[in-house]
Amino acid sequence: MSAIKSSQTIGQATSSGSDKDAEHSKANQATIAYRLLKQDIINGAYQPGDKLLMSHLKSHYEIGAGPMREALSQLVADRLVTAISQRGFRVAEMSEEELTDIYDARAHLEALITGLAVERGDEDWEADILGEAHKLSRVNEVNSPEEMLQVWDSRHKSFHRAIVSGCGSPKLLEMRASLLDQAERYRQLWLKQTVFSQLALEEKRQEHTELVDALLNRDKEKAKALMYAHILSPIAIIKGLLPTQSR
Amino acid sequence: MSAIKSSQTIGQATSSGSDKDAEHSKANQATIAYRLLKQDIINGAYQPGDKLLMSHLKSHYEIGAGPMREALSQLVADRLVTAISQRGFRVAEMSEEELTDIYDARAHLEALITGLAVERGDEDWEADILGEAHKLSRVNEVNSPEEMLQVWDSRHKSFHRAIVSGCGSPKLLEMRASLLDQAERYRQLWLKQTVFSQLALEEKRQEHTELVDALLNRDKEKAKALMYAHILSPIAIIKGLLPTQSR
DNA sequence: ACCTCTAAAAATGTAGATATTTTTGAATAA
DNA sequence: TTATTCAAAAATATCTACATTTTTAGAGGT
Numbered sequence: 001m002s003a004i005k006s007s008q009t010i011g012q013a014t015s016s017g018s019d020k021d022a023e024h025s026k027a028n029q030a031t032i033a034y035r036l037l038k039q040d041i042i043n044g045a046y047q048p049g050d051k052l053l054m055s056h057l058k059s060h061y062e063i064g065a066g067p068m069r070e071a072l073s074q075l076v077a078d079r080l081v082t083a084i085s086q087r088g089f090r091v092a093e094m095s096e097e098e099l100t101d102i103y104d105a106r107a108h109l110e111a112l113i114t115g116l117a118v119e120r121g122d123e124d125w126e127a128d129i130l131g132e133a134h135k136l137s138r139v140n141e142v143n144s145p146e147e148m149l150q151v152w153d154s155r156h157k158s159f160h161r162a163i164v165s166g167c168g169s170p171k172l173l174e175m176r177a178s179l180l181d182q183a184e185r186y187r188q189l190w191l192k193q194t195v196f197s198q199l200a201l202e203e204k205r206q207e208h209t210e211l212v213d214a215l216l217n218r219d220k221e222k223a224k225a226l227m228y229a230h231i232l233s234p235i236a237i238i239k240g241l242l243p244t245q246s247r
Numbered sequence: 248m249s250a251i252k253s254s255q256t257i258g259q260a261t262s263s264g265s266d267k268d269a270e271h272s273k274a275n276q277a278t279i280a281y282r283l284l285k286q287d288i289i290n291g292a293y294q295p296g297d298k299l300l301m302s303h304l305k306s307h308y309e310i311g312a313g314p315m316r317e318a319l320s321q322l323v324a325d326r327l328v329t330a331i332s333q334r335g336f337r338v339a340e341m342s343e344e345e346l347t348d349i350y351d352a353r354a355h356l357e358a359l360i361t362g363l364a365v366e367r368g369d370e371d372w373e374a375d376i377l378g379e380a381h382k383l384s385r386v387n388e389v390n391s392p393e394e395m396l397q398v399w400d401s402r403h404k405s406f407h408r409a410i411v412s413g414c415g416s417p418k419l420l421e422m423r424a425s426l427l428d429q430a431e432r433y434r435q436l437w438l439k440q441t442v443f444s445q446l447a448l449e450e451k452r453q454e455h456t457e458l459v460d461a462l463l464n465r466d467k468e469k470a471k472a473l474m475y476a477h478i479l480s481p482i483a484i485i486k487g488l489l490p491t492q493s494r
Numbered sequence: 495a496c497c498t499c500t501a502a503a504a505a506t507g508t509a510g511a512t513a514t515t516t517t518t519g520a521a522t523a524a
Numbered sequence: 525t526t527a528t529t530c531a532a533a534a535a536t537a538t539c540t541a542c543a544t545t546t547t548t549a550g551a552g553g554t
Contacts, residue, residue, distance in 0.1 A: 027332065028332050028333070028505090028506065028507090029506080029507070030316075030320065030506090031332075053535095053536080054536070054537060054538090055535090055536075063507090064506095064507055064508050064509080065508085065509095065537085065538080065539095066313040066316070066506085066507065066508080066539095067506080067507070069277075069313070069317055069537090069538080070316055070317050070320050073277065073317050073320070073321060074320060074321070074324060077321060077324045077325075078324075085274065085275050085278070085537090085538095086275070086513085086514055086515065086536090086537060086538075087514090087515070087516095087536085087537075088515095088536070088537060089537095101416055101417055101418050102418055104416055104418075105416050105418035105419045105422070108359055108363070108416075108419070109356075109359075109419075109422070112355055112356075112359055116355070169348055169351055169352050169355075170348055171348050171349055171351075171352035171426065171429070172352045172355070172356075175352070175356070175422045175425070175426070178422070179418065179422070182418070275537090275538070275539090276538080276539070277538095300504080301504065301505060301506090302503085302504075310539090310540095311538095311539055311540050311541080312505085312506080312507095312540085312541095313507095313538085313539065313540080314538085314539070314540095316505090316506080332505090332506095333504090333505060333506075333545085333546055333547065334504090334505075334546090334547070334548095335504070335505060335547095336505095
């Protein structure tokens with residue numbers, strides 16, 4: 001079992017903003033554990049393939065076995081955890097095949113959604129994209145490198161969210177969100193390389209400019225092509241960073 | 248609460264063929280309950296909006312509250328059940344908006360996948376499609392109308408599965424399967440109308456023939472367009488059959 | 495009609511019992 | 525010596541029964 005220096009332990013959970021819960025997110029134990037564990041897996045507190053011991057999880061998240069199982073089986077549905085009956089749970093492995101598959105699927109799906117957004121987006125959609133693009137281009141006045149990573153990632157995500165939100169299909173956006181979650185561990189590898197390289201950042205800035213241009217000109221095919229390439233571009237970098245699986 | 252005449256109760260579960268479980272599906276209680284309840288919801292044993300009482304579920308599926316919760320929260324992830332913290336679970340509502348959204352998303356996704364399959368499918372893929380198309384066209388020697396519905400649906404699904412399986416992307420196929428599950432309650436309404444109408448069946452047969460033709464000719468754009476239309480066509484019929492929501 | 499209170503119902507959580515798998519180590523065979 | 529088998533022990537996962545908390549619904553009062 002690898003080193004674990006995960007997030008905080010909770011008393012009754014800070015009521016964060018809106019989340020995936022249907023109504024007001026008055027979370028129960030299972031939901032709390034689900035969120036924490038998901039974050040811990042994405043942030044690498046547990047490594048791919050690590051066994052998730054019930055006894056450890058129970059004490060670490062200060063929770064009973066019932067709700068903990070509930071959280072774990074949610075993460076199985078999210079493909080971040082694998083389960084074998086009677087033998088417990090492990091963190092899902094990462095592999096080059098999965099990386100390729102996820103990014104291929106994401107690129108096609110995001111291009112599809114982008115195309116729909118170009119067809120269906122209204123003026124608010126245009127305005128939102130411009131606003132987010134502007135905020136993303138102005139990620140400078142920050143203190144620590146840590147904060148830089150945080151802020152750039154957050155605004156980059158918002159930028160993409162603004163684009164796809166015009167597609168008008170909640171279901172397609174759900175699918176997209178699911179793939180994004182599955183990609184998150186791979187993305188983290190790429191982020192650290194990209195955000196701290198002026199060259200890489202400049203390249204991304206260029207791609208974003210072209211993309212915004214195509215979107216506002218309602219050039220559907222060009223926007224789709226640019227988006228497709230934009231999503232796929234990190235693959236090469238990530239392949240080089242992928243932890244060699246030896247377990 | 249509506250009438251319930253669900254499936255059988257289980258001793259230790261018949262070890263069915265391969266399922267979504269990673270390894271050999273030696274199911275635990277939660278998994279068993281998940282499968283049964285999912286079937287019961289899809290087959291209409293519980294109506295949209297019905298409250299799913301813990302006490303009832305426990306006795307009906309002969310299971311404890313813990314595993315039952317686990318099954319329920321899986322179904323929440325599948326969007327077949329909704330949950331409100333401290334207030335329990337209900338069968339997800341059906342609506343015209345959701346119908347439209349699901350079918351729109353399915354049509355776009357299935358067209359996307361079909362396009363990829365045309366590009367990536369090999370000879371086995373072609374052969375498989377031909378085989379399944381043939382089996383589907385020969386749904387005649389059956390006894391009861393009930394069996395007719397069963398057999399036609401099953402072969403129709405196999406036909407589509409054969410087509411999309413050529414796309415080479417497990418993740419896209421997962422997304423597709425998820426949407427198909429969500430569409431299932433709506434599809435059931437359509438099925439009963441279609442399978443027992445010679446006219447409707449003939450129409451479908453025609454669409455399938457054209458589709459197979461485009462696929463084997465590797466005419467990507469035509470195949471995508473046909474698939475898109477094929478998926479969307481049931482919408483009009485289903486809208487007329489949708490239960491009026493009065494709860 | 496509109497509160498307030500209270501008892502019943504229901505959801506959620508905990509702890510301990512049970513069943514399964516994995517490990518350990520001694521005995522046996524190569 | 526080294527490998528293999530087997531059985532008991534330990535570790536672990538899973539389930540059930542019970543306890544706690546929260547919501548609901550109705551009675552009574554204003």
